[in-house]
Amino acid sequence: MHKLELVILFSLSLLLSFSCKKKEVFSKIEILGHGGNGLEIVNALYHDNSYNSIELALLTDGCDGVELDVRLSLDGTLWLYHDNELDDGTNGEGCIGSSSDAYLSTLHYSTMAKESLIRLNDIPKNYLENKKVYIDGRSSISCADSTADLSVYLARVLEFQDACAPSTEVIVETRNDQWEDAFALAGFITIKYITAFDQYDDVALNLPSVDIIVVTNDVISKENISQIHADGREVIIFGMRSAKSTREAYRKGPDGILADNLRTAIIEKY
């Protein structure tokens, strides 16, 4: 029995010693919760882009903001939803762009918690003070094979921005060139998503107004990021789920990350 006690004590001290080592510091990197508290991770308590997920992220110490997938409904309201079609993750059918507000208000995600779909304006503005709101402007309406009305979308985003506190920074990324130009004209900083670093040469040559490059972690290196920084641009990277990939991403020195696992990303930073 004494031997057994010693073994238990030894194991516990070993566990403690493993867990108390000083880590690297990545204090300048901003953490934006992808879809709120994270995207498609097994241990997320709430579905991405749901009210609880966003609120939980914004109130968590260490979170600098949230990335939200924003789509325009048939009635011209901005709703939060990641996928193209509603039957991919909710009890509904069709697309956000082909659905009325009344119909969307009845829908919920197909999860244990059955979170409701929410509008961009449902997020309390006081939670957004001193935070960054990264709007992923989703233009396509795949069900109707069409695109959302740019002028209405832009007007709604501007209304949202006006309703936020001055300390809230709203940035918009869209993968539609026409929308990109319109948002730039409206005074938003320009964000360009690239799928491989080869595409950056084109941005550097032809799109001098681009301020931020968004790219997945697995296609960019530390040297690539240094090159983008040297051109006076910022880099936001995403696509990290594990602690290891998050640490690797931090070591590359981006300006921000879209954290799929927010808790892991915050622990890794501090």
Added chain:
Amino acid sequence: MIAYLQSQDQVLTVRKRSVAKNIRASLCIARNAQSYRLSAFSILIFLFFLTTSNAQSVEVSAGFNRLDYQVGAGYSHRWGALFLTSKMEVAVTSTFAQKRFAPRLSVGASYLLLKKGQFEFGPELVYAYSRQRLTNNHKTAHHWNELNIGYRLQVGDKFKFVHSLNGGWINESFYTNSGNERVNYNNLGVYAQVGVSYTF
């Protein structure tokens, strides 16, 4: 006159502070006394278990809940079919991959009502508490309370294979980044584990 009033005002402020400090000190003493009583109570319960139970066992286990993978060790007492376990685990990713200690303490009761040879099975009720600090600020650490119900099965004689699967309620609470508001989130929880125990 004004100077006199100002000085009186200062005296009052100092007195108020002093009273507040005394109240805080008394509350702290009360809290400490309460925690001593709680500790004494826990020790008494432990001694009661130690002297009255007809079997004791230790176990090591690995499992997962909605926070992380968990590994740990536990200590159990048994009276007939009733089985009480207290366990300490650590979250694997946080503690080992991220070097941030994240403990999970649990107490559970199982009633192993089905017994056939070396096979035992029965319902189980487990309460667990976990804590994890995300930033350098201890005040904004996240706390989780879980209350799960499920089953436990164990197979073996002195050395036993142990498995349990539970589901129920999980609550996450923490002080917000502004540090002055405590928020709570409730959801459905799950916990599954496998382990090995030794009875003595």
